[in-house]
Each structure stands twice: as structure tokens, then as C-alpha cells.
Amino acid sequence: MSGNITFTMIKPDAVKAGHIGNILAKINGAGFQIIAMKYTKLSAEKAGEFYAVHKERPFYGELVEFMSSGPIVAAVLKKENAVADFRELIGATNPAEAKEGTIRALYATSIGENAVHGADSDENARIEASFHFAGTEMFE
Numbered sequence: 001m002s003g004n005i006t007f008t009m010i011k012p013d014a015v016k017a018g019h020i021g022n023i024l025a026k027i028n029g030a031g032f033q034i035i036a037m038k039y040t041k042l043s044a045e046k047a048g049e050f051y052a053v054h055k056e057r058p059f060y061g062e063l064v065e066f067m068s069s070g071p072i073v074a075a076v077l078k079k080e081n082a083v084a085d086f087r088e089l090i091g092a093t094n095p096a097e098a099k100e101g102t103i104r105a106l107y108a109t110s111i112g113e114n115a116v117h118g119a120d121s122d123e124n125a126r127i128e129a130s131f132h133f134a135g136t137e138m139f140e
């Protein structure tokens with residue numbers, strides 16, 4: 001695969017607020033190619049597994065409950081420097097600290113309900129992409 005991939009989820013808050021279309025337009029406008037995508041809902045068990053690295057954090061229970069509270073959009077994105085460029089596009093985890101024009105500054109309401117997820121490394125992007133998609137569900 002030429003170029004790098006990253007993994008994203010449009011979280012339940014942004015889906016519920018009707019921001020799927022606007023967020024996908026920002027993603028395409030920033031030059032990312034969507035190579036896999038699904039509209040789905042995580043069970044509490046699956047959300048817990050996805051965020052297992054945060055198991056010891058005080059917000060883990062809240063995070064799992066929120067991420068399984070409604071449908072999400074999961075997607076794999078391709079672009080040169082995908083992980084870093086996508087984190088730039090979405091802005092800081094806490095929307096109060098996110099730069100103007102970033103997806104979180106535009107659509108997130110709090111650090112917990114922050115509209116989108118973005119993988120934090122190439123390795124995690126691959127792990128998270130394969131958590132949600134089989135190889136046969138990714139198309140370049």
C-alpha cells in the first residue's frame with residue numbers, strides 16, 4: 001500500500017447531532033481517501049476492547065458507555081503522513097484547546113464527547129483498522 005493509513009471514528013455525539021456529512025466533507029477536502037467505511041454501533045464489550053489501553057484511566061467507564069451509546073461511523077483513511085495530518089485536522093483531544101477550523105473545534109462539545117477519534121501512531125492505525133475491517137473490506 002503506498003501512502004499511510006489512519007483510522008477514525010465519527011463518535012455518537014457527532015452522529016446524533018447530524019454532523020456526518022460535514023465531517024466527511026472536511027476529511028475529503030483535506031486530501032484523505034476513504035478506503036473503508038461503515039455505519040455501525042459498538043457493544044459495550046467491543047468499545048471496552050477498542051479502548052483497552054485506557055482501562056486504568058478514571059474516565060474509562062464513561063468512555064465505554066459513551067462510545068456504545070449510539071451509532072458511529074468507522075473509516076480507514078489513506079494519505080501521505082496520514083496519522084499526523086489527520087490529528088492536525090481534528091485538533092486537540094479537548095475541544096477547548098483545539099485550533100479554530102479543526103473538526104473538534106467545530107463539532108465537539110467536551111473532552112469526553114469530542115466528535116471524532118484519530119489513531120495516534122501508524123502501528124495503532126493498523127491495529128484499529130483491522131479491529132473494524134477485514135482486509136477484503138478495504139479498497140484503494
Ligand code: CMP
Pocket residue numbers: 054059062063093111112113114116117118
Ligand atoms: P480519543 O482520541 O478517542 O482517545 C481516547 C479518548 O478518551 C479521547 O478521545 C477522549 O474522548 C477520551 N478522554 C480523554 N481524556 C478524557 C477525560 N479526561 N475525560 C473523559 N474522556 C476523556
